[in-house]
Amino acid sequence: MGPNAVVSAQNLGLTFKTNDGDVVALSDVSLTIDKGEFVSFIGPSGCGKTTFLRTIADLEQPTSGTLRINGQTPENARRERAYGYVFQAPALYPWRTIEKNVALPLEIMGYSGSQQAERIKRTMDLVNLSGFEKKYPWQLSGGMQQRASIARALAFDADLLLMDEPFGALDEIVRDHLNSELLKLWAATQKTICFVTHSIPEAVYLSTKIVVMSPRPGRVTDVIESDLPRERPLDIRETPEFLAIAVRVRDGLRAGHSYEEHV
Amino acid sequence: MSQLQYFLSLVTGGVCAAALALSLVTPFETGLLLKTFLALGVLSLIRFILPLGLWIDGILALLGAAAVLISIGVFTPTPPYFWMALVAAWLFGWLFVERLSKTLAPRLSDNGGLGLLIPVVFGLSILVIWEVATRAGNVPQVILPPPSMIWARITASVPTLFADFQQTFLKAVLIGYVLGCGLGFVVAILIDRSPFLKSGLLPLGNFVSALPIVGVAPIMVMWFGFDWPSKAAVVIIMTFFPMLVNTVAGLNASSAIERDLMRTYAAGYWQTLMKLRLPAAGPFIFNALKINSTLALIGAIVAEFFGTPIVGMGFRISTEVGRMNVDMVWAEIAVAAVAGSVFYGVIVLIERAVTFWHPSVRGA
Numbered sequence: 053m054g055p056n057a058v059v060s061a062q063n064l065g066l067t068f069k070t071n072d073g074d075v076v077a078l079s080d081v082s083l084t085i086d087k088g089e090f091v092s093f094i095g096p097s098g099c100g101k102t103t104f105l106r107t108i109a110d111l112e113q114p115t116s117g118t119l120r121i122n123g124q125t126p127e128n129a130r131r132e133r134a135y136g137y138v139f140q141a142p143a144l145y146p147w148r149t150i151e152k153n154v155a156l157p158l159e160i161m162g163y164s165g166s167q168q169a170e171r172i173k174r175t176m177d178l179v180n181l182s183g184f185e186k187k188y189p190w191q192l193s194g195g196m197q198q199r200a201s202i203a204r205a206l207a208f209d210a211d212l213l214l215m216d217e218p219f220g221a222l223d224e225i226v227r228d229h230l231n232s233e234l235l236k237l238w239a240a241t242q243k244t245i246c247f248v249t250h251s252i253p254e255a256v257y258l259s260t261k262i263v264v265m266s267p268r269p270g271r272v273t274d275v276i277e278s279d280l281p282r283e284r285p286l287d288i289r290e291t292p293e294f295l296a297i298a299v300r301v302r303d304g305l306r307a308g309h310s311y312e313e314h315v
Numbered sequence: 316m317s318q319l320q321y322f323l324s325l326v327t328g329g330v331c332a333a334a335l336a337l338s339l340v341t342p343f344e345t346g347l348l349l350k351t352f353l354a355l356g357v358l359s360l361i362r363f364i365l366p367l368g369l370w371i372d373g374i375l376a377l378l379g380a381a382a383v384l385i386s387i388g389v390f391t392p393t394p395p396y397f398w399m400a401l402v403a404a405w406l407f408g409w410l411f412v413e414r415l416s417k418t419l420a421p422r423l424s425d426n427g428g429l430g431l432l433i434p435v436v437f438g439l440s441i442l443v444i445w446e447v448a449t450r451a452g453n454v455p456q457v458i459l460p461p462p463s464m465i466w467a468r469i470t471a472s473v474p475t476l477f478a479d480f481q482q483t484f485l486k487a488v489l490i491g492y493v494l495g496c497g498l499g500f501v502v503a504i505l506i507d508r509s510p511f512l513k514s515g516l517l518p519l520g521n522f523v524s525a526l527p528i529v530g531v532a533p534i535m536v537m538w539f540g541f542d543w544p545s546k547a548a549v550v551i552i553m554t555f556f557p558m559l560v561n562t563v564a565g566l567n568a569s570s571a572i573e574r575d576l577m578r579t580y581a582a583g584y585w586q587t588l589m590k591l592r593l594p595a596a597g598p599f600i601f602n603a604l605k606i607n608s609t610l611a612l613i614g615a616i617v618a619e620f621f622g623t624p625i626v627g628m629g630f631r632i633s634t635e636v637g638r639m640n641v642d643m644v645w646a647e648i649a650v651a652a653v654a655g656s657v658f659y660g661v662i663v664l665i666e667r668a669v670t671f672w673h674p675s676v677r678g679a
Contacts (some may be wrong), residue, residue, distance in 0.1 A: 133581060139576065141572055143570070144571040160577075161580065218645070
């Protein structure tokens with residue numbers, strides 16, 4: 053574990069007890085995520101990628117192994133508001149305007165009124181939602197709602213951003229647009245981002261590191277360091293370097309499946 | 316013209332024509348107004364050649380109602396064409412409302428007072444038919460007094476009615492309602508905090524709500540005396556449980572993601588309650604408030620049947636019905652209906668202001 057490690061997992065395991073017996077969601081996951089990295093978790097459903105993210109966020113408790121966030125237990129990291137979490141659904145509160153939704157974590161964490169106003173303005177600019185402060189969530193499109201939920205996760209300036217398939221429910225065009233926006237945002241804020249997805253192009257386009265996972269039990273089958281430049285226009289997706297990484301991700305996913313077929 | 320409108324127009328004109336034909340055998344000068352209305356009604360059949368504005372139907376309905384009301388008592392016995400004129404006037408009213416609602420349908424939310432016209436026309440037709448049927452049909456007053464007689468009784472007994480209203484509504488209902496709903500709300504929050512209370516208090520609340528009001532009311536009179544506190548106690552018992560159950564359900568209405576979000580902020584119990592769970596419970600709580608607004612009035616009136624000082628709406632109803640003063644009973648019913656509707660309406664207005672974000676409100 054280096055001094056720059058934001059997330060450090062060793063032999064992490066998580067077993068859910070259900071009425072139908074035990075379900076192994078994570079098995080023997082060891083992984084280190086350094087400061088400033090953009091890490092994607094990719095795999096078929098049931099591979100534990102969301103569970104791993106939720107474990108980092110202290111929304112699930114591991115049943116074996118150790119997990120440290122900034123050198124602390126997940127619970128202490130959560131209490132110190134070490135991360136912002138973006139869920140699959142925007143989960144904006146419909147009785148609050150967009151700016152009041154962004155202000156929600158700030159209110160809970162006890163920021164003063166002037167600090168709140170300043171941070172709302174900055175994050176709304178960052179996600180290109182200026183001018184929609186007074187709208188209610190149900191008056192905005194799905195893409196705008198998800199941008200607002202990203203603004204809400206950024207508002208209190210945690211260094212770690214956990215994103216659980218944030219663009220999964222959006223169409224391809226909106227998704228491409230938000231992906232390039234997200235890269236700019238990452239460059240501007242220097243945050244560490246953990247990003248769950250099941251789209252290979254999305255994972256390769258965004259990440260500095262791609263973690264390939266496979267199901268039953270959920271485990272890491274490959275960790276791919278991407279050597280693509282940090283500056284990435286959308287048409288980088290047609291370059292041979294990009295395609296080579298995509299092929300390796302696809303092979304990793306296929307290996308996970310063949311394992312399943314033989315057992 | 317829709318199929319229904321076509322059919323209605325045809326039947327209305329036909330009824331008018333038949334009634335006019337029947338009326339021609341009577342001397343010319345009797346029921347002249349009625350005959351004029353019927354003649355105009357027949358003329359309305361011209362709409363199949365020449366379109367008629369919907370306001371013509373409204374005016375004809377009004378004219379018919381006036382003609383029928385004025386003509387009560389002109390004939391003995393009441394001839395069949397009188398009743399047919401009543402039917403025709405009602406049909407014109409129906410046609411008017413049907414056409415009005417079709418015109419308004421695409422912009423029902425922002426039409427100023429026009430949307431209100433539909434229920435007003437509906438209510439007025441019921442009153443007119445009631446008035447004409449009871450008076451021209453010589454219905455015994457004990458069975459059903461005409462609205463005009465009830466209205467005369469209301470205007471003649473304003474001080475009595477207000478004293479009853481004050482005793483039953485302003486004291487027993489309002490105080491019992493506030494206490495019952497408040498108690499239900501507080502207990503719901505306590506139950507939500509403690510699984511022990513959930514298994515202990517919820518069945519008890521269920522038990523209390525199952526008690527029959529006619530059994531509880533006399534006991535409350537024994538406990539809290541003859542005056543309004545015993546009635547308020549009955550209202551508390553009636554309103555407590557709906558509020559409790561709805562609030563408990565409402566507190567669980569927020570989604571898992573919404574609650575996870577609060578957890579990622581390391582929000583405390585009270586922060587989560589105030590900023591997420593109570594707002595999300597709003598629609599449930601207002602449902603209980605609406606149900607309870609009518610329950611409270613029923614509870615207080617029925618409770619007064621079991622011992623009360625010589626004032627109160629329930630007291631008045633039970634004594635006046637014994638003295639065959641049915642008009643007074645109806646006057647009390649009218650006051651209770653108006654008070655109950657206004658009470659309900661006020662809560663709906665507050666609900667719309669508070670839970671404006673809920674799909675059921677913002678879609679309306």
